[in-house]
Amino acid sequence: MTPAGFEQASNAKILIKHASELVTCAGQAPKKGASMNDLNIIPDGALLAENGIITWAGATAELPAIDETQYTVIDAGGRCVLPGFVDSHTHFVFGGYRPEExxxxxNGTPYLEILSRGGGILSTVQAxxxxxxxxxxxxxxKRLAEMLSMGVTTVEGKSGYGLDCDTELRQLSVMGELNQEQPVEIVPTFLGAHAVPPDYKGKTDEYVEYIINQVLPAVTKQGIAEFCDVFCEQGVFSIDQSRKLLQAAQxxxxxxxxxxxxxxALGGAELAGELKAVSADHLLQATDAGIAALAENGVVATVLPATAFCLRESYARARTMIDSGVPVALATDFNPGSCFTQSIPMVIALAAIQLKxxxxxxxxxxxxxGAAAVGRQDKIGSLERGKQADIIILDYPSHLFLVYNAGMNIVDKVIKKGQVVFSKSK
Structure with missing residues (x-):
């Protein structure tokens, strides 16, 4: 059931004015290199939206003549206004938990060893x-509501905890239902190649064939996933297996x-470039050649610093990627194993301190x-005419406070499609 008034409210008119900073992020997306520093900030900014779409953005002094009584009016004086966050890599639909891992x-047990014992992903698959x-x-x-409170208005969600047709479809169907019933927009991704299930142990090629011949057709027939992902990693799916599966999906x-x-460093970044994938994610061990392949082919590098933090691993070379012309996105990688946190403030702090x-x-x-990493750059990710009115209002006057107030959630209000869907003050 859709939250009462959500669809109706999205048809209303909204006016935000006197923002100390209107951080529009306007411009070509995805951004790379020096352009990642171009936020196109409007001081004392204002914004108009109607039917969930932004119709005007500029300085408050230049507001068009309107009848403000016809609008929901928000005075953002002393506060920063910016686009809603896009968490472009998560695994938020799952059963069970794995705190002991x-x-x-x-205590030093490697992640791949835990996986080989039947723990890790396979433990969550069972649950x-x-x-x-x-x-x-x-x-x-419940997890989506927590994300929303931290400014996430769009989230990518992956399946991958079924590794069989029925459960993979169930995960994706749950995402589809939730997409209609609450404000956070969900981008569904099929990740049947997340691990090799026990019944296919030692028969990875056969499992890839099973996904290609049985699961992928069922997913596409129902139209319940936009992306296909694969855990391209030593001991999981090889470069050749990953290529075969992703080409079939394409x-x-x-x-x-x-x-x-x-x-x-298996060569996953190079494969992402070869296939012109929308994004390559994690990339902790990506080589210079892999980074060059991402840059050459316009692949978004989605870095996940909270995962490196939780695994106590070295961080992805985001600084090198940016300086090499790769468009970089940040995401939480929220999942029940390697990164059980959906904390955007934590990701921001790690990006500033560890990723430089x-x-x-x-x-x-x-x-x-982030919008580009989920194929939505034409609809979301910036505050400009024609884009969806997905907006965050902070407690503070500048975007700098996102980093300065380290690890704290400073989101005061969240607006999705022109409707206030979260308000800390209430």
Missing amino acids: FFWRL TRAAAAAELKQSAA NLGMKAKLHADEIV MTAAEIVTALTCN
Whole structure:
């Protein structure tokens, strides 16, 4: 059931005025290199939206003549206004939890060893297969509400905790239902190649064939996923297996993403370039050649610093990527194992301190480049005429406070399609 008034409210008119900073992020998306610092900020800014779409943005002094009584009016004096955040890599639909594994890793057990023991992803697969759709939906809805409170207006969600046709379809169907029932917009991704299930142990090629011949056609027939992803990693899916699966998905009209070079420099970034994937994610071990392939082919590099933090691994070379002309996005990688956090403030702090990104680059990575990483750059990610009115209002006057107030959630209000859907003050 759609929250009461959500659809109706999206047809209303909204006026935001006197923003100390209107951070528009306007311009070509995805942004790369020096352009990632171009936020196109309007001091004392204002914005008009109607039917969920921005109709005007500029200085408050230049507002067109309107009848303000016909608008929901927000005076943003002393506060910063910027586009809604796009969390472009998550696994938020799952059953069960794995707290003990966090401490195994801290005590030195490698992630791939945990996976080989039947833990890791396979542990969550068992719990997710056993969970009814209603149970998955209830827990996922709570997680989405927490994301919304931190300014996330669009989220990418992956399947991958079924590794069989029925459960993969169930995960994706839950995302589809939630997309109609709450404000956070969900971009669904099929990740059937997340791990090799126990019944295919030692038969990875056969499992890839199963996905290609049975699961992918069922997913595309129902139209419940936009992207196909694969965990391209040593001991999981090889370069050749990943290529074969993603090409099959592309032939069925799906767009490609990759978990690439997270643990071993396998060549996933180079494959992402070869396939002209929309994004390559993780990239902790990406080589110079891999980074060059991303830049040459316009692939968005989605870096996930909270995962490196939780795994106590070295961070992706975001600074090198940006300086090499790769469009960089940031995301949480929220999942029940390697990164059980959906904290955007934590990602921002790690990006500034560990990845050496500027405050402006971080905003770009979470807005227009995040939108590009989910194929939505023409609809969201910036505050300009014709874009969706997905907006955050901060407690403070500048975007710099996102980094300065380290690790804290400073989002006061969240607006989705022109409707206030979260307000801290209330």
